[in-house]
Amino acid sequence: MARVQRIGILTGGGDCPGLNAVIRAAVRTATRDHSLEVLGIQLGFEGLLMKSCMPLTNELIRGILPKGGTLLRTTNRGNPFEYPAGDHKEDRSELLLRNISELGIDGIIAIGGDGTLKIAQRLFEKGIPMIAVPKTIDNDLAATDFTFGFMTAVSVATDAVDRLHTTAESHNRVMILEVMGRHCGWIALYSGLAGGADIILIPEIPYRPDAIVESIRERQSEGTQFDIIVVAEGAKRTEGEERYIDRRAKRLGGIAYQVADEIARAIELEIRVTVLGHVQRGGSPIPFDRVLATRFGKAAADLIAKGDFGKMVALRGDEIVAVPIKDAVENPKYVDPSSELVATARSLGISFGDGR
Ligand code: F6P
Numbered sequence: 001m002a003r004v005q006r007i008g009i010l011t012g013g014g015d016c017p018g019l020n021a022v023i024r025a026a027v028r029t030a031t032r033d034h035s036l037e038v039l040g041i042q043l044g045f046e047g048l049l050m051k052s053c054m055p056l057t058n059e060l061i062r063g064i065l066p067k068g069g070t071l072l073r074t075t076n077r078g079n080p081f082e083y084p085a086g087d088h089k090e091d092r093s094e095l096l097l098r099n100i101s102e103l104g105i106d107g108i109i110a111i112g113g114d115g116t117l118k119i120a121q122r123l124f125e126k127g128i129p130m131i132a133v134p135k136t137i138d139n140d141l142a143a144t145d146f147t148f149g150f151m152t153a154v155s156v157a158t159d160a161v162d163r164l165h166t167t168a169e170s171h172n173r174v175m176i177l178e179v180m181g182r183h184c185g186w187i188a189l190y191s192g193l194a195g196g197a198d199i200i201l202i203p204e205i206p207y208r209p210d211a212i213v214e215s216i217r218e219r220q221s222e223g224t225q226f227d228i229i230v231v232a233e234g235a236k237r238t239e240g241e242e243r244y245i246d247r248r249a250k251r252l253g254g255i256a257y258q259v260a261d262e263i264a265r266a267i268e269l270e271i272r273v274t275v276l277g278h279v280q281r282g283g284s285p286i287p288f289d290r291v292l293a294t295r296f297g298k299a300a301a302d303l304i305a306k307g308d309f310g311k312m313v314a315l316r317g318d319e320i321v322a323v324p325i326k327d328a329v330e331n332p333k334y335v336d337p338s339s340e341l342v343a344t345a346r347s348l349g350i351s352f353g354d355g356r
Contacts, residue, residue, distance in 0.1 A: 011135075018289040117132050133313055178276060182252060188230045235255055310324060
């Protein structure tokens with residue numbers, strides 16, 4: 001096998017705090033330890049279709065460690081296997097393969113979530129030397145203990161819970177905070193626990209509106225006239241229920257308003273809703289995410305230099321390991337309703353809206 005000389009780096013899917021820290025670490029390690037040339041591919045796989053690249057030098061990456069977003073920009077569209085072309089989608093992967101060869105790229109580090117990793121695996125199966133780095137604020141990838149960006153999102157959400165606490169208490173109100181996480185309740189569970197929420201609603205534990213009301217009444221009978229409810233955007237009342245605001249695009253959002261409607265008539269307290277949205281994804285990564293992203297970037301550069309392709313870097317315990325990308329995209333990592341984390345919350349009197 002010929003020695004890897006020129007590599008490409010791209011970021012795909014939604015952005016996430018820590019992407020720039022990965023880019024910086026990968027470029028530094030690739031250039032300093034392995035004498036590789038690095039091309040930054042813009043706008044994810046789209047950049048490979050358009051041949052939109054720039055040399056990533058140590059000059060260019062200076063100062064990006066604490067910055068949110070991604071220097072390389074990103075997009076949720078641009079899947080080369082299902083590329084939008086007018087009213088239909090077409091497979092442009094052959095063009096992408098051609099462009100990779102014309103650009104003289106010997107390997108690609110793709111930093112992304114579920115969607116990007118699936119594309120990376122398909123390209124790897126077509127012979128492209130791929131290395132993947134997992135990112136998502138949702139923390140829903142089974143192959144890694146944590147994804148970078150998650151703790152930053154939790155920190156933003158926890159700050160929101162803290163702020164809602166003081167105003168809820170002053171006004172005797174029920175405050176419902178909606179957080180992201182897609183079909184997993186990690187952000188809701190962690191921020192709810194960290195902020196001392198009274199009720200946490202997650203997709204993994206279907207809720208009943210009457211059980212939420214019961215829990216609010218119980219607190220009232222004990223003399224507390226306010227409640228903080230943290231609801232994950234993917235929360236549901238029954239197993240299998242889908243509550244997209246945009247069914248075609250499978251977009252979630254706005255469940256907090258539905259929960260408010262479902263309980264409003266049964267309680268006397270006023271209800272207010274906060275949908276936290278993309279604030280959770282923007283801004284500077286907290287130190288935990290900067291360190292994790294840096295470790296991932298360094299490990300990805302080492303793997304690509306070694307020619308150990310088709311692998312994704314992952315955190316297992318305190319170690320950074322390499323796992324097949326294929327295994328990483330198989331199943332999402334859901335919150336286990338019988339886990340110690342959920343049990344801890346229940347012991348503290350936090351309700352999951354399921355009447356237990
Ligand atoms: O996967 C990250 C995430 O922020 C989810 O938590 C959320 O549902 C989704 O992306 C929002 O996507 P978009 O940026 O397309 O609105």
